Amino acid sequence: MFTRFNRARRVTTATAGLLVVATLSSSCSYGPTREAPPPIPPGIPPAAGAPVPTVDINAPGRTSLQLMDWATSINEPMNIPRAALAAYGNAAETMRQTRPECNLTWTTLAGIGHVETRHGRYRGASLNDDGFALPPIIGIKLDGSPGFADIPDTDGGRWDGDPDHDRAVGPMQFIPESWAKYGRDANGDGVADPNQIDDAAIAAARLLCENGGDLSVAENWQKAILAYNASQDYVMRVRDSAAAYSVGTTAP
Numbered sequence: 533m534f535t536r537f538n539r540a541r542r543v544t545t546a547t548a549g550l551l552v553v554a555t556l557s558s559s560c561s562y563g564p565t566r567e568a569p570p571p572i573p574p575g576i577p578p579a580a581g582a583p584v585p586t587v588d589i590n591a592p593g594r595t596s597l598q599l600m601d602w603a604t605s606i607n608e609p610m611n612i613p614r615a616a617l618a619a620y621g622n623a624a625e626t627m628r629q630t631r632p633e634c635n636l637t638w639t640t641l642a643g644i645g646h647v648e649t650r651h652g653r654y655r656g657a658s659l660n661d662d663g664f665a666l667p668p669i670i671g672i673k674l675d676g677s678p679g680f681a682d683i684p685d686t687d688g689g690r691w692d693g694d695p696d697h698d699r700a701v702g703p704m705q706f707i708p709e710s711w712a713k714y715g716r717d718a719n720g721d722g723v724a725d726p727n728q729i730d731d732a733a734i735a736a737a738r739l740l741c742e743n744g745g746d747l748s749v750a751e752n753w754q755k756a757i758l759a760y761n762a763s764q765d766y767v768m769r770v771r772d773s774a775a776a777y778s779v780g781t782t783a784p
């Protein structure tokens with residue numbers, strides 16, 4: 533079951549574009565005929581995982597659909613919705629073609645997606661056929677309550693429905709202030725929407741690459757994740773999740 537993450541996280545507009553809003557507690561038992569999952573590899577940055585097929589990122593429409601067969605072939609053991617996995621692969625492939633020096637992997641994006649909203653499944657939400665999280669996933673009011681930043685409204689309530697203070701929005705949990713900087717249309721509908729997983733994944737990719745540089749370097753990878761959420765505990769949660777995906781198993 534999904535539960536709200538109880539530990540308040542301090543965020544600042546300078547370093548944190550998003551909020552963690554959920555965590556998932558689960559346990560798996562493996563019977564005598566079931567093979568135990570591989571151990572989660574140590575180290576930073578997490579490994580790249582299954583290679584992403586080449587995507588024609590200049591094709592019209594929703595380019596992540598080119599990766600649906602790839603996603604279908606590997607998603608079930610990891611418990612990642614196909615649409616989310618295809619979006620992470622599409623964003624990583626887009627960065628490979630446009631910013632190869634960043635060395636961003638889909639496993640890192642999947643690690644963030646897992647920690648933030650369980651890939652758009654927080655509190656019973658799910659990704660529809662068009663990749664939108666429904667019902668929309670909206671975080672708490674950032675009004676300066678203990679443990680949280682005070683971020684007055686920056687979008688007139690357009691994305692978060694709050695005309696007074698910003699809230700984190702969508703499967704990758706962008707606050708409107710950060711969405712205005714990093715948001716891009718990746719599904720070809722002409723709108724950069726934080727509720728749509730393709731758009732959210734490419735925005736997350738841009739945030740990571742712009743703040744971290746070469747993410748194959750451990751120090752830079754950590755710097756990029758801290759730019760997403762200024763918490764060392766968050767870094768390790770994303771690392772563990774991404775490392776699990778790198779060997780094709782479920783995240784802790």
